[in-house]
Amino acid sequence: MSIDKNILCISNTAWEGFYTKSTVQLMSLLARQNKILFVEYPYTIKDLFFAILGKARAPVMRMTGLARRLEVKEPSPGVLVHHLVVPPVLPVEFIKNEKLYDLLMKINASIYSRSVKRALRKLKMDDLVCINAYNSIYGNNLKGMFGEKLLIFYCYDGPNIGRYGKKAVTSDQDFACKADSVIVTSEFLSGTLRQYNTNINVVKNGVDFENFHKHAKKDTGDVSRRKKAGYIGSLDQRFDIDTVEYAVSKLPHYDFEFTGELMNKTVEQRLSKYNNVRFCPPVQAGEVPALLNKCDAGLIPYLCTEYTRNVYPLKINEYLSVGVPVVLTSFADLPEFKQIVSFTSGKEDFCQAIVNEIESDSPERIGQRILFAEKNSWESRAEQLNKIIEEQLGKKLNSTRN
Numbered sequence: 001m002s003i004d005k006n007i008l009c010i011s012n013t014a015w016e017g018f019y020t021k022s023t024v025q026l027m028s029l030l031a032r033q034n035k036i037l038f039v040e041y042p043y044t045i046k047d048l049f050f051a052i053l054g055k056a057r058a059p060v061m062r063m064t065g066l067a068r069r070l071e072v073k074e075p076s077p078g079v080l081v082h083h084l085v086v087p088p089v090l091p092v093e094f095i096k097n098e099k100l101y102d103l104l105m106k107i108n109a110s111i112y113s114r115s116v117k118r119a120l121r122k123l124k125m126d127d128l129v130c131i132n133a134y135n136s137i138y139g140n141n142l143k144g145m146f147g148e149k150l151l152i153f154y155c156y157d158g159p160n161i162g163r164y165g166k167k168a169v170t171s172d173q174d175f176a177c178k179a180d181s182v183i184v185t186s187e188f189l190s191g192t193l194r195q196y197n198t199n200i201n202v203v204k205n206g207v208d209f210e211n212f213h214k215h216a217k218k219d220t221g222d223v224s225r226r227k228k229a230g231y232i233g234s235l236d237q238r239f240d241i242d243t244v245e246y247a248v249s250k251l252p253h254y255d256f257e258f259t260g261e262l263m264n265k266t267v268e269q270r271l272s273k274y275n276n277v278r279f280c281p282p283v284q285a286g287e288v289p290a291l292l293n294k295c296d297a298g299l300i301p302y303l304c305t306e307y308t309r310n311v312y313p314l315k316i317n318e319y320l321s322v323g324v325p326v327v328l329t330s331f332a333d334l335p336e337f338k339q340i341v342s343f344t345s346g347k348e349d350f351c352q353a354i355v356n357e358i359e360s361d362s363p364e365r366i367g368q369r370i371l372f373a374e375k376n377s378w379e380s381r382a383e384q385l386n387k388i389i390e391e392q393l394g395k396k397l398n399s400t401r402n
Helices: 022-030 045-052 098-123 136-142 167-178 187-193 209-213 241-250 265-271 285-293 314-321 347-359 363-374 378-401
Strands: 006-011 035-039 070-076 079-084 128-133 150-155 181-184 200-202 227-232 254-259 277-280 297-300 326-329 342-344
Touching: 006 022, 006 136, 022 035, 022 070, 022 079, 022 378, 035 098, 070 098, 079 098, 098 136, 128 136, 136 150, 136 167, 150 167, 150 378, 167 187, 181 187, 181 378, 187 200, 209 285, 209 314, 209 363, 227 285, 227 347, 241 254, 241 265, 241 347, 254 265, 265 277, 285 314, 297 314, 297 347, 314 326, 314 363, 326 347, 342 347
Parallel strands: 006 035, 006 128, 035 079, 128 150, 150 181, 181 200, 227 254, 227 297, 254 277, 297 326, 326 342
Antiparallel strands: 070 079
16 A cells, blocks of 8 residues: 555544544544554653553553553554554643743653654655644644645644643634644534634544444333433543533433543543443443443433634534434534434423433434435545645645745
């Protein structure tokens, strides 16, 4: 197979882990025609310490150089992605003194860039397309260090204020200005960043339709059994506890199952007292479709905030691919889903929508959801992204000639 482009992905996520990650999905598919170097999330010395104590997940052996930092992943037969773990960097997110923060970030960028350059030389990768995936903190310090011919900012969420504070906002804005092109996952986020870079495209999240469809529902099942509303994903600060607790308390004849990393302990504290609630630990991405098959409704109960307005939830197409009805709060404007899922306003509406979706479900409606989700496959999103890269390379070449 001939290689089309050399693509360096500066990621803000890990390759392994729970649930689907848009960056991993897209890089895995782009690797069919391109040579990819995926640089893992930059773990800090703090991450290393907690991982050694067993309190966090991190690739300790590779971070410390006791195992190869550069290795190969095979996301599908014959498709290879080069995967790099850089040495641990300094934790800086808590530092408020700007001069000290900037100094330490330059040190981190130096550690990071040396490791990446070494990998690029070993892989004989040059003439790069650099895709910075939601990692503007490092992007602002790394721009131009790899001699990239095209720099793309792939921004799949709003600023991560919870982790980086207000620096996250200015960092995203500054990097959007510096990038040749910006790719976002929602129309709202496009509008937010357009004032900083007009060369912007929307590539929405997709779904691994083939794998999810294997577990698709064919009918609504035994009418006499207890129905289950499920949520699969991180239980974090976005989770609308008040709305969910209202539904749980008003629908004792339904079971509610929450599968995911419990990042907001208040969720468990508030909901575990109900007999119809069950919490399950996070699962690997491959286990999600079978879990969804056992649900009669899929929930996306996010708070309506400035942050969540930017979100195009990955799980919405995953639920639909299995044929599961979807009930969500109106946290974001997602017009393409208006006719296929239930958007709700207020806890009473959310509660009633769960009942309506479950009680009115049918094989016909299950089929409609599956057909809808099929159009949103990751393959179609990767084709769209590849086309955008080609167009941006053409624009850059023409501007250089002129």
